[in-house]
Structure formats: C-alpha cells, structure tokens
Amino acid sequence: MPKQRSLVSSKKDTYKEEFVANKLVEAQINPSSSPKVRHERIVVLYTYNNAFASDNEPLGATKGHEVDITLNRDRTYPTVLRRPAYQASxxxxxxxxxxxxxxxxxxxxxxxxxxxxxxxxxxxxxxxxxxxxxxxxxxxxxxxxxxxDRYPIPxxxxxxxxxxxxxxxxxxxxxxxxxxxxxxxxxxxxxxxxxxxxxxxxxxxxxxxxxxxxxxxx
Missing domain, CATH: 3.10.10 (HIV Type 1 Reverse Transcriptase; Chain A, domain 1)
Structure with missing residues (x-):
C-alpha cells in the first residue's frame, strides 16, 4: 500500500507540474507572495481547473441573462448594406x-x-x-x-x-x-x-x- 500511495502522489505531482507549465504560463501571481501563499493559490487553481476555459476547450455560455435586440421600426432597414474593406497591413x-x-x-x-x-x-x-x-x-x-439598452451602471x-x-x-x-x-x-x-x-x-x-x-x- 505505501508504494501504491507513493505512485499516486507522484502522478498528481506530475499533472500539477504540467498544469503550472501549460495552463498557468500567462497567470500573474503576485511576485511578492511568499512561497507558501503562492503554493496555496496554485493548489486552488489546480483543484478547480475545470472551471476555467482554454483556447482548445468549449467556452460554454453565461447563465441568468439573455441578450435581446430590438429593431428601430421608425427607420426603413436597407435591403443592401455593405461596408468598404479597410486596408490591412x-x-x-x-x-x-x-x-x-x-x-x-x-x-x-x-x-x-x-x-x-x-x-x-x-x-x-x-x-x-x-x-x-x-x-x-x-x-x-x-x-x-x-x-x-438603457440600464444604470453602478x-x-x-x-x-x-x-x-x-x-x-x-x-x-x-x-x-x-x-x-x-x-x-x-x-x-x-x-x-x-x-x-x-x-x-x-x-x-x-x-x-x-x-x-x-x-x-x-
């Protein structure tokens, strides 16, 4: 049993190192934080890593709010509306x-x-x-x-x-x-x-x- 626990612990450490190297590469953790605090934050992020999206994963959708678009009926909507292309470098x-x-x-x-x-x-x-x-x-x-939309922004x-x-x-x-x-x-x-x-x-x-x-x- 001790060897099995050691093997599991080793795999977790490997996954955590890969998580830090790959997913936290752009994370900005306060450089003045103590090693203990930095470690605690990394553990929290690693434990709940499924709550964060990456460029290669589905983005999901917001909950509790739906976007509505209301057309202005006072103006005639054009049948053709084209915008000229901007010159790109x-x-x-x-x-x-x-x-x-x-x-x-x-x-x-x-x-x-x-x-x-x-x-x-x-x-x-x-x-x-x-x-x-x-x-x-x-x-x-x-x-x-x-x-x-008209709503007060705090x-x-x-x-x-x-x-x-x-x-x-x-x-x-x-x-x-x-x-x-x-x-x-x-x-x-x-x-x-x-x-x-x-x-x-x-x-x-x-x-x-x-x-x-x-x-x-x-």
Missing amino acids: LRAGDALEKHIQELIQLGLLRKEGHNEEVEVTITVIIAWGNDTSRIIGDFRALNTYTVS RTQESLTQLYKAKYITSMDALKGFHQNVLRLKLTNYLELSLTVVFMSILEFHLVFKMHHLIIKE
Whole structure:
C-alpha cells in the first residue's frame, strides 16, 4: 500500500507540474507572495481547473441573462448594406488569419458562402494593445437600426463601498466573453442578417463566415 500511495502522489505531482507549465504560463501571481501563499493559490487553481476555459476547450455560455435586440421600426432597414474593406497591413493580415482559424477551431465560425450573396457585411479590423491583437467587428452601421439598452451602471465607488467588509477581492476575465452570450429564441432570423463577418486577406479575397458564437436558448 505505501508504494501504491507513493505512485499516486507522484502522478498528481506530475499533472500539477504540467498544469503550472501549460495552463498557468500567462497567470500573474503576485511576485511578492511568499512561497507558501503562492503554493496555496496554485493548489486552488489546480483543484478547480475545470472551471476555467482554454483556447482548445468549449467556452460554454453565461447563465441568468439573455441578450435581446430590438429593431428601430421608425427607420426603413436597407435591403443592401455593405461596408468598404479597410486596408490591412501584413502584420494585421497575419493576425487576422490566426484569429479566424482559432474561431473556426472553437466552432464559433463556419464558412457560409461568398461575398456576393450577403446582404449585410461587417468589416473586421485588428486592434493592438500590449503587443497582443484582438479581432473587432465594425457594427456601427447596424447599430443605428437597433434600440440601445438603457440600464444604470453602478459607480465604481458604490461597488467598492458594498465590498468594504470583504477580505479578498478577485477579478476574472472571461475568455472570449462576447461569444458566451445567450440570445432569445425570437432573434433566430435576425442572426443571419446582422452577424455575417467578412474576412479580408492581404489580397482582399473575401470569404464569408456566419457567426455561431451566440447560442440560441430553446
């Protein structure tokens, strides 16, 4: 029995080392933390590692809230709405292809057809920050035909006041949070119109992808 327990313990240590090396490679644990505190945090993250998504795993969906889109009926919606392509640099083009392939791998995009059959095109651009890139869709034209949500956003000071008794305050960033939204069932027909993304390569060859990131709740 002692040998068996030793073997199990050895496997757990190996898995934990792989977890730290692979999944926590970008984690920012306070460097001033003592070795004991750092170890305790790693143990917690390792114990509940299934609660965190990675680039190679399903993203899941948010719970307790559904996204609703209301069209502005006072304006006539155009039958054809096309946006001109932005000129992309070599760096932006390479980053864009990488993002597109990642979204396809995660099942968030699929090839739909070619550009001539699409009524609405959304120009895709690449934004840079801290030497990392992110993909952005230009929805400004379509947003003029939707009714904006109006709800009070709590002030930062009010939120901090409510947390004055808290011992630990932790913030977490959702992995591709926009792709985890749940839409109301009645928006099914609207999706085909408003969420078509045009992928622009360096040669301006257009491929059309249909967004599958917004999950329809039955």
